[in-house]
Amino acid sequence: MSLTDQQNQMGVFDTMYNCRAMRRLDTKEVPEALLTELINAANQAPSGSNTQGARWIIVRDTKVKQRLAELNREGVETYLAPLIDNPGSLSHQSGDKRRRMVDAVVWQKEHMHEIPALIIACMEFGAPATNDMIARGNGSIWPGIQNLLLAARALCLGAAPTTLALNDRKAVAEALNLPDSMAAYALIPVGYPLGKFGPVTRKPLDEILRFDTWSD
Numbered sequence: 001m002s003l004t005d006q007q008n009q010m011g012v013f014d015t016m017y018n019c020r021a022m023r024r025l026d027t028k029e030v031p032e033a034l035l036t037e038l039i040n041a042a043n044q045a046p047s048g049s050n051t052q053g054a055r056w057i058i059v060r061d062t063k064v065k066q067r068l069a070e071l072n073r074e075g076v077e078t079y080l081a082p083l084i085d086n087p088g089s090l091s092h093q094s095g096d097k098r099r100r101m102v103d104a105v106v107w108q109k110e111h112m113h114e115i116p117a118l119i120i121a122c123m124e125f126g127a128p129a130t131n132d133m134i135a136r137g138n139g140s141i142w143p144g145i146q147n148l149l150l151a152a153r154a155l156c157l158g159a160a161p162t163t164l165a166l167n168d169r170k171a172v173a174e175a176l177n178l179p180d181s182m183a184a185y186a187l188i189p190v191g192y193p194l195g196k197f198g199p200v201t202r203k204p205l206d207e208i209l210r211f212d213t214w215s216d
């Protein structure tokens, strides 16, 4: 029996509706077999023209994690600077919820280097990557990232898609030994959650769905 047969007790809809960004993670090691199962799931996703350019790096080495944590700190601090004292609110997210999200992002910034595995979602282009190629690569990497997040949830692992560590492309390439034909798109910290899983909160269908043509 495979790992997923044994452990995946959640149906696909349950998994999607309960797949929150889990940022507070335990330092407890995650078995390698579970981590590779996440990449197996990611690898089942579609890609444009079936090019299958996605590449995945599971970072467990302390020094590499520390470097990525530094890059994340820089990205988060720049992003959060205007929000720390006043996180604001969105029409669909109360000030209280937004404050809690900012607190979790700050927690993750402080603990990134202690998280058991940082998974980096990359694309390989087969030639030096131009800005255009990198922009187009988004459509082929994110289905795999979402598969990975759903697989993590089904296996009761906490995970969150993050990008703020990857702003400085040259520094990221150096940290991960990426050739110029590759680019990194997301850093997904993975571990056992310290908090509880729960449902996601999203806008209602009447706000986001129309039939045939758009109308207000």
Ligand SMILES: Cc1cc2nc3c(=O)[nH]c(=O)nc-3n(C[C@H](O)[C@H](O)[C@H](O)COP(=O)(O)O)c2cc1C
Pocket: 019, 020, 021, 022, 023, 101, 105, 108, 160, 161, 162, 163, 164, 165, 200, 201
């Ligand atoms: C493209 C993208 C980039 C993101 N970048 C970050 C990030 O750098 N740091 C972070 O903590 N969360 C990041 N997130 C996570 C979002 O903040 C999160 O998915 C959103 O708040 C919804 O959270 P929920 O699923 O728990 O409701 C990112 C998500 C996406 C899709």
